[in-house]
Amino acid sequence: MFKKVLSLCLAALMIAGCLAAFASCGSKKHAVKVGFIYLHDENSTYDNNFLTAAKEACEKAGVEYVNKVNIPEGNECYEAAVELIEDGCNIIFADSFGHEDYMIQAAKEYPKVEFCHATGTKAHTENLANYHNAFASIYEGRYLAGIAAGLKLKAMIDAGTITTEQAVMGYVGAYTYAEVISGYTSFYLGAKSIVPQVTMKVTFTGSWYDEAKEREAANKLINDEHCVLISQHADSMGAPSACETARVPNVSYNGSTESAGPNTYIISSRINWAPYFEYIIGQVQKGEAIDTDWTGTIATGSVELTTPSKNAVEGTQAKIDEAKAKLQAGTLHVFDTDTFTVKGAKLTTYKADVDTDKDFTPDTEAIKDGYFHESEYRSAPYFDVQIDGITLLDVNFG
Amino acid sequence: MSEENKRQDDLPEETAPEKNAAPEAGRHAEKHHVPLIHIAKRETLPWQKAWGIRAAAILLSLVFMAVVSIVLTKENPFRLYGYIFQASFKSGSRFFRLLYETAILLAIALALLPAFRMRFWNIGAEGQVLAGAFASVLCMLFIGDKIPSFLLILVMLAAGVAAGALWALIPAVFKAKWGTNETLFTLMMNYVIICIIDASIQALFPKGTGTMGIVNGSSHAGWLPKIGNNYLLSILIIAVVTALMYAYMRYSKHGYEIQVVGESRNTARYIGINVGKVILRTMALSGAICGLTGFLLTSGYNHSVSTNTVGGRGFTAIMVCWLAKFNPVFMILTSLLICFLQRGASEIASRCQINASYGDVLTGMVLFFIIGCEFFIQYEIHFRKKERETAHD
Numbered sequence: 001m002f003k004k005v006l007s008l009c010l011a012a013l014m015i016a017g018c019l020a021a022f023a024s025c026g027s028k029k030h031a032v033k034v035g036f037i038y039l040h041d042e043n044s045t046y047d048n049n050f051l052t053a054a055k056e057a058c059e060k061a062g063v064e065y066v067n068k069v070n071i072p073e074g075n076e077c078y079e080a081a082v083e084l085i086e087d088g089c090n091i092i093f094a095d096s097f098g099h100e101d102y103m104i105q106a107a108k109e110y111p112k113v114e115f116c117h118a119t120g121t122k123a124h125t126e127n128l129a130n131y132h133n134a135f136a137s138i139y140e141g142r143y144l145a146g147i148a149a150g151l152k153l154k155a156m157i158d159a160g161t162i163t164t165e166q167a168v169m170g171y172v173g174a175y176t177y178a179e180v181i182s183g184y185t186s187f188y189l190g191a192k193s194i195v196p197q198v199t200m201k202v203t204f205t206g207s208w209y210d211e212a213k214e215r216e217a218a219n220k221l222i223n224d225e226h227c228v229l230i231s232q233h234a235d236s237m238g239a240p241s242a243c244e245t246a247r248v249p250n251v252s253y254n255g256s257t258e259s260a261g262p263n264t265y266i267i268s269s270r271i272n273w274a275p276y277f278e279y280i281i282g283q284v285q286k287g288e289a290i291d292t293d294w295t296g297t298i299a300t301g302s303v304e305l306t307t308p309s310k311n312a313v314e315g316t317q318a319k320i321d322e323a324k325a326k327l328q329a330g331t332l333h334v335f336d337t338d339t340f341t342v343k344g345a346k347l348t349t350y351k352a353d354v355d356t357d358k359d360f361t362p363d364t365e366a367i368k369d370g371y372f373h374e375s376e377y378r379s380a381p382y383f384d385v386q387i388d389g390i391t392l393l394d395v396n397f398g
Numbered sequence: 399m400s401e402e403n404k405r406q407d408d409l410p411e412e413t414a415p416e417k418n419a420a421p422e423a424g425r426h427a428e429k430h431h432v433p434l435i436h437i438a439k440r441e442t443l444p445w446q447k448a449w450g451i452r453a454a455a456i457l458l459s460l461v462f463m464a465v466v467s468i469v470l471t472k473e474n475p476f477r478l479y480g481y482i483f484q485a486s487f488k489s490g491s492r493f494f495r496l497l498y499e500t501a502i503l504l505a506i507a508l509a510l511l512p513a514f515r516m517r518f519w520n521i522g523a524e525g526q527v528l529a530g531a532f533a534s535v536l537c538m539l540f541i542g543d544k545i546p547s548f549l550l551i552l553v554m555l556a557a558g559v560a561a562g563a564l565w566a567l568i569p570a571v572f573k574a575k576w577g578t579n580e581t582l583f584t585l586m587m588n589y590v591i592i593c594i595i596d597a598s599i600q601a602l603f604p605k606g607t608g609t610m611g612i613v614n615g616s617s618h619a620g621w622l623p624k625i626g627n628n629y630l631l632s633i634l635i636i637a638v639v640t641a642l643m644y645a646y647m648r649y650s651k652h653g654y655e656i657q658v659v660g661e662s663r664n665t666a667r668y669i670g671i672n673v674g675k676v677i678l679r680t681m682a683l684s685g686a687i688c689g690l691t692g693f694l695l696t697s698g699y700n701h702s703v704s705t706n707t708v709g710g711r712g713f714t715a716i717m718v719c720w721l722a723k724f725n726p727v728f729m730i731l732t733s734l735l736i737c738f739l740q741r742g743a744s745e746i747a748s749r750c751q752i753n754a755s756y757g758d759v760l761t762g763m764v765l766f767f768i769i770g771c772e773f774f775i776q777y778e779i780h781f782r783k784k785e786r787e788t789a790h791d
Contacts, residue, residue: 041753041754042753066748066749067748067751068744068748069747069748069754070744070747070754072704072706072709073609073704073706074700074702074704074706074707075699075700075701079495082491083492086488086489086491086492097606097607097609098607098608098609098611098704100611101611101612101615101702102612104615105612105615174607175600175606175607175608176604176605177605177606177607178605206596206600206608207608208607208608353605360605384605
């Protein structure tokens with residue numbers, strides 16, 4: 001008898017336990033595990049920027065995550081995604097442009113997994129429910145960093161170190177790719193808003209990450225082209241360390257490089273990816289759809305500037321804050337067609353290549369209301385106009 | 399003591415000169431001072447013993463790995479071993495990827511084999527594979543929509559093989575005609591093709607980021623058909639190549655000629671082998687197999703090409719060859735071992751969030767022990783004993 005009662009009690013307990021578990025399941029958020037795919041590792045400023053954001057966002061949301069570093073832009077990316085899915089990840093994120101095709105390939109095969117890709121361009125035309133692009137309006141950050149550069153140049157002119165004609169900036173770019181062009185142009189326009197006579201010379205390395213080439217390129221700009229301030233869009237410490245050796249001021253990217261240039265580093269703009277990561281984790285937890293094309297802004301906390309270093313001119317922060325407020329209010333536009341010319345004339349119309357195709361066919365009118373609408377028709381930059389005042393040293397456009 | 403034995407006794411003293419306390423005493427083995435450590439060439443070791451030494455080396459390397467890991471990373475070494483195994487055996491698809499990577503590495507090593515047997519140090523496999531891959535991709539790009547896919551695949555195969563062979567023949571011609579240094583020449587050819595590919599991608603995709611992306615992604619023209627999964631067909635093709643290469647080297651007249659040219663060019667000339675012809679023919683074969691591998695990487699795997707397509711496997715294959723002492727059957731094992739370790743290394747990096755280089759350090763340790771143990775298979779070490787006689791047995 002006692003045994004029967006005991007077994008009945010136990011059975012009741014088990015049922016209650018199961019019900020409790022079910023109930024909690026119902027109210028609980030969907031489980032999330034994020035798999036990240038990076039082109040390089042923490043030695044690249046670009047990838048490090050993603051690595052720190054991934055850690056921050058996942059720890060904050062309390063979700064599991066797995067990193068896969070040094071994944072080339074080939075089938076290895078697809079395989080990395082598959083392995084991450086096998087490990088239980090239900091969000092896959094890749095950080096390099098060349099990963100895109102392989103991410104799409106995986107996305108088609110695994111419709112239940114969300115695929116998010118930074119800097120990509122194809123999500124809005126691919127029509128896959130589980131494939132998404134993301135980027136940030138980093139051109140605004142570059143513009144603000146350009147203001148810091150302009151102030152530095154102005155101080156040099158005022159002190160008599162250089163003449164206005166000698167106000168030549170140098171820029172080390174990776175590829176003649178819209179993201180890079182948009183970046184250096186906005187940087188230049190930021191500087192120009194302070195020193196109207198400034199000019200800039202750009203050289204390309206043909207690689208996202210090549211420390212020797214980037215150093216060499218910076219040295220060439222400093223020694224042969226007489227550039228008095230350098231900025232870069234390439235991911236190693238090459239340019240910042242060359243600037244430090246030559247004692248030439250440097251405006252950096254992807255986060256502070258002050259350690260490499262304690263006497264020359266001025267300021268750095270970067271995309272803070274944590275808000276995006278928090279967003280996608282949140283959407284999956286809630287069971288809601290992720291934007292096909294997500295653009296982070298100053299307002300979302302995606303576009304950030306570091307505090308100006310001791311090498312920056314006094315009052316830099318105030319000037320930046322002022323411009324930042326105007327950008328947010330919509331009274332200032334980075335690519336305002338009144339602030340630059342193309343072949344001596346004002347730009348009134350420009351068809352940008354927004355929808356990716358093999359032949360880079362321009363398809364969308366980007367100039368409206370007196371400014372170029374960057375990052376509005378898709379998140380990844382498409383501003384690729386060559387404006388006056390910027391000389392490209394070594395690249396022919398196709 | 400016979401003359402034969404004396405010669406053997408002298409040999410180790412040359413290999414370990416620092417132990418050579420009394421050089422003149424060498425001729426009079428009976429009287430000379432017996433060194434504390436005495437290294438002698440072994441008679442051939444029974445295979446059980448040789449494999450016993452190898453197994454011991456692997457075990458030792460695991461212990462060493464554990465100690466270094468505990469000191470440097472404070473990780474539990476058994477967790478690390480677990481990750482290494484999981485990287486390849488956790489699921490069926492991972493196991494297939496291990497087999498595929500092994501097959502590709504093996505194919506490149508097989509390509510190097512005849513050249514190395516001929517003592518032609520072909521360091522240019524990386525470039526020869528790239529040349530094959532590049533030629534295949536060009537076919538996909540330019541005639542992909544003009545001819546049916548099966549025909550396109552054949553054209554790609556032919557183009558890949560031809561390009562690989564051409565890339566190997568250029569240094570071979572210079573070697574055969576003018577006796578140039580093949581090591582430097584083949585090495586240089588790697589950089590030439592890398593630059594050509596880099597420049598071509600930037601010319602074809604001027605507004606891109608130096609990547610080609612997947613070619614014919616929607617039409618799949620020129621894509622190797624799937625058998626079961628993406629890997630099986632490539633693995634089977636390479637298995638056939640392995641068997642053919644084994645037969646070629648072992649049973650064919652060509653294989654014999656390669657052997658003779660490798661042993662001594664003068665002997666080869668004396669017995670009427672046209673050395674220049676053998677060099678050209680062998681290098682063309684070497685390059686053709688590299689080109690075939692390039693085709694497989696393009697048509698069956700990447701569907702694209704970049705300077706990273708081969709990813710250093712052209713150099714790793716050299717190690718595969720040497721580790722296996724130029725035996726095609728052992729080469730299967732050595733390439734399997736290397737791929738297994740590499741996969742484990744990257745798994746450790748991602749699971750423990752340690753820099754990927756640390757995984758490579760671990761791989762290096764295992765290889766160090768495996769290569770090092772060959773010394774103990776080739777030589778035996780005697781420590782000085784009380785009775786002098788025993789030291790010479």
